[in-house]
Amino acid sequence: MSFSQRLAARADQIQTCLDDVLSTFGHLPVTEGMRYATRGGKRLRGFLVMEAGALFDVPDAQSVRAAAAIEVLHAYSLVHDDLPCMDDDDLRRGLPTVHRKWDEATAVLVGDALQTLAFELLAGEATHPSVSVRIGLVATLATAAGAQGMVLGQALDIAAETTARPLTLDEITELQASKTGALIRWSAEAGAILAEADPVPLRAYATALGLAFQIADDILDVEGDAAKAGKRLQKDADAGKATFVSHLGLDGARARALALADEAQAALDPYGARAETLREAARFVIARDL
């Protein structure tokens, strides 16, 4: 099975899990919006959970719930990020954003309820028989998602818009380590948490992978095709924001992303050949053309 087939197969498993969970939620705009906002996407975070779990033979039936949880949390952050008072985006994954399809109030509530659902999924018995494992997943996701993780990154991003000078490379790296890095790190670590294994090698892998991912995103923002990406591009340049590309140039950014992908792959040495799919993921995140 090729890497892209494997990515698609994991996405299907995660979608089936989400369909099951969301089938119990009725048919108000808010619950329809929850289904809408959690469809599509590459499911990279959920894929990392399941493939990291597979290193330790964690059953799919367990890891798919943690994968669904991180995808639901990621979806909440996108729905709120797209709001008029935030990035004001009309398009996401090629479709109208939630506040464009319904309205802003529904989008606020959809995001709110999706965040709650992430924790509900992790806390559920089906996620793992051990309550220690489940509470570990909840506690680490809360730290990754909150005001010392993802929301911190978003807040730094907003603060940067009102600062007179552009961010330095170190500041952008720190911002991204929170804004997108925290959830990507959690995704890989969750595989180890589910197995009650040492999360340190996976954390090193995901730290490098997350940064490579973000640099590739900056490159795509400049070079990408909006129709393929399914969202507005050139946003950073239009806003005059400092990015990895504005600091390093396109070639420099590509070289940096490549070095980080190599670093990510090297961090997987302790797992030998079993980690080949995760190594492919590191090569994939810098080669996306979506």
Added chain:
Amino acid sequence: MSFSQRLAARADQIQTCLDDVLSTFGHLPVTEGMRYATRGGKRLRGFLVMEAGALFDVPDAQSVRAAAAIEVLHAYSLVHDDLPCMDDDDLRRGLPTVHRKWDEATAVLVGDALQTLAFELLAGEATHPSVSVRIGLVATLATAAGAQGMVLGQALDIAAETTARPLTLDEITELQASKTGALIRWSAEAGAILAEADPVPLRAYATALGLAFQIADDILDVEGDAAKAGKRLQKDADAGKATFVSHLGLDGARARALALADEAQAALDPYGARAETLREAARFVIARDL
């Protein structure tokens, strides 16, 4: 100690806990907004957690964390409810709402991070030595707060605004059982969960108390003093919304609230004299004049 002194003393304990937790969060607008949004208020929900816990001799050091969690979750719901796209309120607890003091983007993030913090608090070891108890708190709060609890109530409330006919009394009762009732029920039940005791009597108590609270709120919305309440009143009448008062009249609503407060007190019979403070709470919620 009088009831109002006891309420104030619990509020102080909860504030101290929140101050400790939030002291580690830095000084961006989003973290300042989290502190701002979690100050003040009666802390009724946190009070219920701690007093319900006290029935079973749960140490304050444990119950105060669950109390802080529900207050933080309640604060998130208020910050998002006040947004221009929701209730569009300028004043909360006598002060500018978060989006008026900062901006809408900050208010969205403040609410988001407060929700995360609620689950982080519950998952933390200091909340209870037993991981089963902590996962029980997380799972039940997620159910109470999400699209089958509080957010469901908010969604029903929004849906009601676009319905041609006013809601029936049964529909209002159902809506409020989710919108405000779910968190109040969780608060009382959390005391039993912390003690690994039967939550059923406390659930019956809090179900009646929550409805009495909401009817009293509808009465205050008509009769109250906006300066004392620290928020805009007459909102429902101005919006032409059906309420307990529009259905039952003022006297009918008062009689219904009184009957529910009696029902709440009766549900505490299994706990005898120990439950006197919770009984006073039931009388308090229908006698508030703030």
